[in-house]
Amino acid sequence: MRPAKARVRKRIAGPQRAARTTKPQRSVPRAASGATSTRAKPLALGDLSQLLGYSIRRAQLWIFKEFSRQLAAFEISPAQFSVLCVIDANPGVNQLAVAQLLSIERAGLGRLVDHLEGRGLVRRSASAVNRRYYVLYLTDTGTALLGRLRPAAAASDKALAAKIGPRAYKELQRALSTFVGDA
């Protein structure tokens, strides 16, 4: 049998162990020329290698992995860390302002703040000036945790600096500053 083919699947959520009644069969074109696939020739990225956008994507994946590794003990995601930082830097900020600053959807940010509040890191208070607002503060627990997150985040950024070199680190910080603050 072939590697279990199900072409043009329907993406349905079937039963847990679906019965494999119909064995997929297809005409096997032996005349596939020199298609060895026996891991000898190195693979090429093609046009991808010329696109800076792809390099940045790969760098970002590496950074999230490194960040998660450094902060694994705290169970804090990059997005959660960014929200804690913004609340810490702007005590009494409201949710929409945080969402806009970080380019997060307000609905998603609401759930994220729910989570942080449930862990006792963030406190929601009613605004005295506009009753539609919540104003956000770090709790003492939140402040204490952020104090421990900061060195870990800095270590993760240092690992990045070590990977690309200190000069490139400075160059990137200057070159990419345009992206921080706008969408």
Add this chain to the structure above:
Amino acid sequence: MRPAKARVRKRIAGPQRAARTTKPQRSVPRAASGATSTRAKPLALGDLSQLLGYSIRRAQLWIFKEFSRQLAAFEISPAQFSVLCVIDANPGVNQLAVAQLLSIERAGLGRLVDHLEGRGLVRRSASAVNRRYYVLYLTDTGTALLGRLRPAAAASDKALAAKIGPRAYKELQRALSTFVGDA
């Protein structure tokens, strides 16, 4: 009433229009000091602004948005484009090799290739040398489409170059080359 609070939610999937029986009430600390939240003072990013990792994340989000804008007419995501590029550059490659090169899970790549095959862009053939393999090729349709995607992807990368400047573009290409090829 307050802004409809449901603190420490349970993340359950309730009925479409859940009855809002319990009106959330909480002690309103008026002594919230100078927490105005009336959009006057500019917000600060806090420690975030010092982390290159955050800048790269923001840059990557911008790039995906720009890429999707340029390729909207083709309904091709960045990930799909990357797979088309790799198959084009390595005719007869097998799925696992593509997954490893692009750091995509093989399960996810299988579904992605399903989609591309369903659109008639990619052809799966049985390997002549190892019957566990599929070998992947672009169809004529896929090759033709990639020919039209290439300029669009290049335009998206040019927009990035225009945003950061040509010198920074070259610097980044050199500095980030370490991330292309490994995890």
Add this chain to the structure above:
DNA sequence: TATTGTTATACTCTATAACTATA
């Protein structure tokens, strides 16, 4: 009528485990 926050929903990604066929 517009705005803040919430809810519900859907879709994509990611990650994992288990399974079939093959080696």
Add this chain to the structure above:
DNA sequence: TATAGTTATAGAGTATAACAATA
């Protein structure tokens, strides 16, 4: 026993529409 591909599933993240309360 190990590997390629698939399936199922669960968890995040994202995007949107609609609603309540408030302005």
